[in-house]
Amino acid sequence: MATSVERNLKSPTINVQPVSPSWFFSPLCRVTCWVKLLFYFTKAVFFILGLISSHSFVSNAVVVLWMDYLIDLGQPLPLAAIALSVQEGLYVICTFIIANIADAYTGPYKAIVFSTASYAFGLLLWFLANQFWGNSSSTVIILLYLMMVLVTVGKASQDPCLKAFLRDQLVEHKPNLNADNDQADEVPNKPDISVDYDNAEVRRKFWWRIASTVGTVSSVIMARSVSDQRMITVISFSVMALACLTFALGKSSYYPDKPTGSPLIVIYRVLKAAFVKRHLQHAREPNDYYMNDSGGLLLLPDIRIIRWLDNAALLETSESLSAEEQKQNGRLFPVQDVQRVKQLLALLPIWTALPIHGLVLATGSTFFVVQSESLYSDPVLSINVLFLLQGFVTVIVPYVHDSLVSG
Numbered sequence: 001m002a003t004s005v006e007r008n009l010k011s012p013t014i015n016v017q018p019v020s021p022s023w024f025f026s027p028l029c030r031v032t033c034w035v036k037l038l039f040y041f042t043k044a045v046f047f048i049l050g051l052i053s054s055h056s057f058v059s060n061a062v063v064v065l066w067m068d069y070l071i072d073l074g075q076p077l078p079l080a081a082i083a084l085s086v087q088e089g090l091y092v093i094c095t096f097i098i099a100n101i102a103d104a105y106t107g108p109y110k111a112i113v114f115s116t117a118s119y120a121f122g123l124l125l126w127f128l129a130n131q132f133w134g135n136s137s138s139t140v141i142i143l144l145y146l147m148m149v150l151v152t153v154g155k156a157s158q159d160p161c162l163k164a165f166l167r168d169q170l171v172e173h174k175p176n177l178n179a180d181n182d183q184a185d186e187v188p189n190k191p192d193i194s195v196d197y198d199n200a201e202v203r204r205k206f207w208w209r210i211a212s213t214v215g216t217v218s219s220v221i222m223a224r225s226v227s228d229q230r231m232i233t234v235i236s237f238s239v240m241a242l243a244c245l246t247f248a249l250g251k252s253s254y255y256p257d258k259p260t261g262s263p264l265i266v267i268y269r270v271l272k273a274a275f276v277k278r279h280l281q282h283a284r285e286p287n288d289y290y291m292n293d294s295g296g297l298l299l300l301p302d303i304r305i306i307r308w309l310d311n312a313a314l315l316e317t318s319e320s321l322s323a324e325e326q327k328q329n330g331r332l333f334p335v336q337d338v339q340r341v342k343q344l345l346a347l348l349p350i351w352t353a354l355p356i357h358g359l360v361l362a363t364g365s366t367f368f369v370v371q372s373e374s375l376y377s378d379p380v381l382s383i384n385v386l387f388l389l390q391g392f393v394t395v396i397v398p399y400v401h402d403s404l405v406s407g
Contacts, residue, residue: 119154
């Protein structure tokens with residue numbers, strides 16, 4: 001038994017835990033990964049960022065002031081508002097047409113070059129109208145409307161084509177090992193293709209917002225230093241033409257883009273096949289459908305009013321033709337294609353809210369601009385500051401949302 005003296009001589013055991021450095025290195029690692037994710041550069045990106053900035057620059061320097069131009073030329077306020085609303089509708093139609101032409105025939109590169117050239121030519125036309133026909137208000141008004149059409153065509157490729165094109169250039173690629181060394185094509189990394197495209201979309205949003213903000217800030221600086229309308233138009237034309245030329249010169253650096261086919265053709269063919277086979281009974285087994293990987297008997301989304309579209313994927317057992325022959329004849333489609341068409345048609349109720357959204361947008365580009373004239377400071381500078389604020393909010397809000405959701 002240990003004596004009291006021995007017990008007192010024994011020192012107590014103290015567990016000293018080393019301070020974990022994770023509190024410091026964990027945020028540092030996350031910041032490092034974030035920087036590596038966003039700051040992925042290819043030579044092609046530099047040619048595209050200038051075009052994005054030029055779109056933002058010209059939009060804030062010229063396009064948002066169309067309402068003022070019409071009012072200054074003596075157009076009544078209701079007529080000017082109608083003209084801007086028609087222009088918004090034309091923009092939607094042109095966006096739809098150019099996106100489908102790019103997907104089915106030309107690819108995004110040619111569509112972007114064509115539309116940007118139209119944008120620059122419209123600005124040049126507006127400068128010539130003010131320079132040589134400034135005394136004839138009727139001629140200037142006609143040329144202004146023509147300029148609005150050309151610029152609208154130029155803007156129409158921005159969302160569907162330019163954004164997708166930038167994202168494709170930000171995907172990490174690797175050489176095709178099956179090709180010769182001299183002719184190795186850049187192909188997407190197949191095992192991580194979904195991850196690559198997700199990361200590329202994050203990069204695309206980041207650099208798009210940065211380039212757009214640079215263009216907006218530049219337009220505000222120009223509005224403060226330049227007040228002559230013709231000089232503003234010349235600068236805007238020069239910026240857009242230079243951006244178009246720079247973008248075209250970078251063709252050899254771009255990842256090759258090929259037309260993938262218009263989704264409208266698939267929708268039409270699925271609707272046609274389902275209508276032709278509308279007399280067939282519903283499937284009794286999952287195997288009655290062609291390429292039914294999901295194994296379900298009801299194809300999602302299961303909405304009664306469009307359930308007849310399932311017949312497009314239904315095998316015709318009474319026919320002597322094989323499944324491949326039925327597919328070649330346009331009478332049979334995989335379940336995946338039919339489900340995509342059904343998902344698109346299921347969005348029709350949501351589309352009914354778009355007219356209200358369009359009215360709000362039309363108000364922002366018409367009466368909002370006119371109301372800016374009642375501000376005490378320079379109306380051109382004031383309204384550009386508001387659009388600059390909009391650009392900053394557009395950049396900040398998504399990151400705040402992502403941090404709150406992930407946290």
